Amino acid sequence: MTVSMDENSKIQMLSAASKDKKAATDRSLIEKYHLGPLALHTGLVLSCVTYAVGGAYLFLAIERPEEMKRRERAILEFQDLKDQFVGNISFRLDPERNLEIYTKKLMYFLEDAHNAHTFEHFIVQTGIPKDMWTFSSALVFTTTTVIPVGYGYIFPVSAYGRICLVAYALLGIPLTLVTMADTGKFAAQLVTRWFGENMAIPAAIFVCLLFAYPLIVGYILCSTSNITFLDSVYFSLTSIFTIGFGDLTVRLFLKLQLSFAGFQPDMNVIHMVVFLAVGVILVTITLDIVAAEMIDRVHYMGRHVGKAKQLAGKMFQLAQSLNMKQGLVSGVGQLHALARFGMLVGKDDVEKEVTEDGVIAFSPDVMDGLDFVDTLSIYSRRSRHSAGNSARNLFLS
Incomplete structure (x- = not known):
């Protein structure tokens, strides 16, 4: 009785294995074709x-x-x-x-x-x-x-x-x-x-x-x-x-x-x-x-349009940097030229007067018609040093 049961179980296992193998073969054929x-x-x-x-x-x-x-x-x-x-x-x-x-x-x-x-x-x-x-x-x-x-x-x-x-x-x-x-x-x-x-x-x-x-x-x-x-x-x-x-x-x-x-x-x-x-x-x-x-x-x-846009942006930034560098160079050159021009003018046209203590006073020629001293202070100083002068004589003079 035990032998027959073992044989039946073996037969069932073999049949199940054959079914699994057949199913796997079918799946492989379906996937292949x-x-x-x-x-x-x-x-x-x-x-x-x-x-x-x-x-x-x-x-x-x-x-x-x-x-x-x-x-x-x-x-x-x-x-x-x-x-x-x-x-x-x-x-x-x-x-x-x-x-x-x-x-x-x-x-x-x-x-x-x-x-x-x-x-x-x-x-x-x-x-x-x-x-x-x-x-x-x-x-x-x-x-x-x-x-x-x-x-x-x-x-x-x-x-x-x-x-x-x-x-x-x-x-x-x-x-x-x-x-x-x-x-x-x-x-x-x-x-x-x-x-x-x-x-x-x-x-x-x-x-x-x-x-x-x-x-x-x-x-x-x-x-x-x-x-x-x-x-x-x-x-x-x-x-x-x-x-x-x-x-x-x-x-x-x-x-x-x-x-x-x-x-x-x-x-x-x-x-x-x-x-x-x-x-x-x-x-x-x-x-x-x-x-x-x-x-x-x-x-x-x-x-490619996106790449071209990025490339154009980089080219624009490069052009801006080149323009800024060129502008700075030209500006520095202009400043040097102006400095040299000012030095030449100072040597030829500016008259320098040396005082006793060595201080040089600069008097521009274009402003000769202007008074650089307060006249009111001059009048007030005269009134203090002149006893006979009054405020009325000061303003009428």
Whole structure:
């Protein structure tokens, strides 16, 4: 019994060790081939695709019955207009007036998109009978909602469909934008590893690709439809930059999105979705790489501008010190010159009188007209030595 327990414990220990070794091997493989980030990127892309496909089925289930109701209503309304027109003719009313009234009512009837679609495909029967809400059109609708482009070719008309659209867009647009940004960043990292630190070459390559992509797609659309090359390029640019005016969308879809029984093949919706996704990702990658390169250049210039500012400050301080030194030297020279000039003047022009005790008195010639002795003291001294002089005689003299 003890031997069997020891054997079981050994088996358990060996199995645990093998599991740990296998887990360590798996972790090393994941770290070696960077499978973790790749799995994250793949999961984001798959979640985005699943969200678009699931949304297509959801809106198809909501809007298809509403389209059937509106189609029956449109057919009955057009039949009433036609009966009124024929009845007015039978009553011999003014034919021109009758035709004018009928035309106005018909134009008002065709302002509704569903009525116009019903009139074109189910009443006049010049085109191929086709539903508006199919899986292909619903997939294009959900894709252009979450990217977001918003062509406006097809849209929900029921209350439930519009409520679901608001909730669907609130969740789908951030998910798609995060997926696009993550894919663009992942591609930019691969390009950075390939080219190294020099990002000028990949930036130029992606800018050229960004300009060439709408031209290539425009040529393909122009070759497979009746729209012009300029309109095709215009449609491509407004799509990949998520502008989506929708002015060419209806015409393009009506010419490309026909059934296989018609004169033209059905538009491949997968191609349309791939075109939008690749275009938006290309724009994201280009902006990421070009913006990184520009920011690096700006930082480089900023660092060198700071160094140049410091160098200019030092040069300014050096110039100030040189100017001060030169000024001091010139000032000292001027003082020496003035001193020498004063000594010469003192030798030639100044008259010196030597008194008995050897004191030299200086009397400037320019002040000969001024009295250097107080006259009042002279008068007061005379009054003391002259007995007959009074103050009145002193002031009158």
